[in-house]
Amino acid sequence: MAYRIVSSQCTSCSACEAECPNEAISEKGGTFIIDPAKCTECIGHFDTPQCVAVCPVDETCVVDKNYPRYQAP
């Protein structure tokens, strides 16, 4: 499970970096990226993913389909 940041949308405002409870967000080449290994979609921490809630530009932090929430065992 993970979110990702659409780089063409990201204004690199850094609002998400400070809010992420997993320290999964970092700056890379001027925009921000989410480390899918660290992202938990904030489950267990908050009701909503914090990067989505704080991001000033809509449709920037989105579900990363490469990391589905549930994988069949």
Place this chain on the structure above:
Amino acid sequence: MDAVMQQVAEHKGCGTSGGSGKASCGSGAGENDLPPEIWDKVKNHPCYSEEAHHHYARMHVAVAPACNIQCNYCNRKYDCANESRPGVVSEKLSPEQAAKKVLAVASTIPQMTVLGIAGPGDPLANPAKTFKTFELISKTAPDIKLCLSTNGLALPDHVDTIAKYNVDHVTITINMVDPEVGAKIYPWIFWKHKRVEGIEAARILTERQMQGLEMLTERGILCKVNSVMIPGVNDKHLVEVNKAVKSRGAFLHNIMPLISAPEHGTVFGLTGQRGPSAQELKALQDSCEGEMNMMRHCRQCRADAVGLLGEDRSEEFTTDKIMAMEVNYDLESRKAYQAAVELERVAKVEAKKEELETLAGVASDIKILTAVATKGSGLINEHFGHAKEFQIYELSTSGAKFVGHRRVDLYCQGGFGDEDSLETVIRAINDCHAVFVAKIGGCPKGDLAKAGIEAVDEYAHEFIEKSAIAWFKAYLEKVKSGEIVHEERGDAVIRQGALIATAAAAE
């Protein structure tokens, strides 16, 4: 909110019944109008003192990119190199880079007295970066005043830290005290780890803003309130806002016109929400003035602006250039320069006073607006064709009162060609009877005359207010003798575009 509305209802105009003693302060206020400790704080601050803005410069450092609210007049995705408006920056800085930039600028521009952090996001949504920057600057350049501008949502949490770093000027952007109005301006806020929308969001925001304002003024920290005038949304409501912030000890109120061109991509820009006309803005500012002094010289500058208000030298101080600079911060030479500026200022005030005395006893109800082309220092010292803005003065028998500025620069080099530029100027100063310039060509002078605006160049390089009063006196005499007939002028348009950063680009 009940408490807020109660206080608004009980507010009794411009008296000082609250005991704050600040009612007489304001942008136009001079030394004799203010308690000494407040005069000391504002006298060299270009954003607080209308007189100081002719002489002193400020800079903003863009260390705070993150924001915790969304405003319908802000589009964070848009960053055009030629665009200068609040929230727009060319490059973001680390606190260390910002500290170096401040030293570099202060060494190059000795009249730079104020350092502000104003975004592009909210400084208090980036508290670590903001306060680290203040810490570094207070160590290396202790004479520079610190200020910050905030939306107020996080303000109550940081008031003690603001006091600790001796930040003596705080600006809060307050556009409403009624959540119903607020819901039309703010689509959401980020609050307690949740995105909150609608009236609930506006309710939280206004409570936090009022609480933060009260906490600051209790600690003696000077507070200015910025409001964006949005016709049909909060234009009438801003009178209420003015009362609410005044009763909580705000020192100065700055009502700014909405900037909402469709190409900016803001919500208001896209929905066709218009900005106010020059006369609408002035009427609102005038109607609030009885309650509290109004700031009229705001340039709605960039979050990385450098230099005097109305000029932007930020391109001289890009990160590459700063990092390559040898900085020699010489406090003594800065002090010497500023002492010379003070002498010039005193001379200007004296000259105005003497000229004003010649108006004494002249009775007339005539009030007229005039435009002035100036590069600063309170002088008529700009060529008509080079002016990117005009300063507007209202002349009456009580003197020359600064009431605002009008931008006439070309927006993004597109849409307006050279042939249109004179028309642009006339639209911007169409409510004025005269324009004072250092120099003007015959053709534009004739075209201005056809539009009913007299171009006056006989006061070139003289003090603005003294000259304006002298011209007004002559005007009144001509009206009295029947040589001319006094007629009212029309309305003027507030330029929706951008102030172009470099002088070269504007020519």
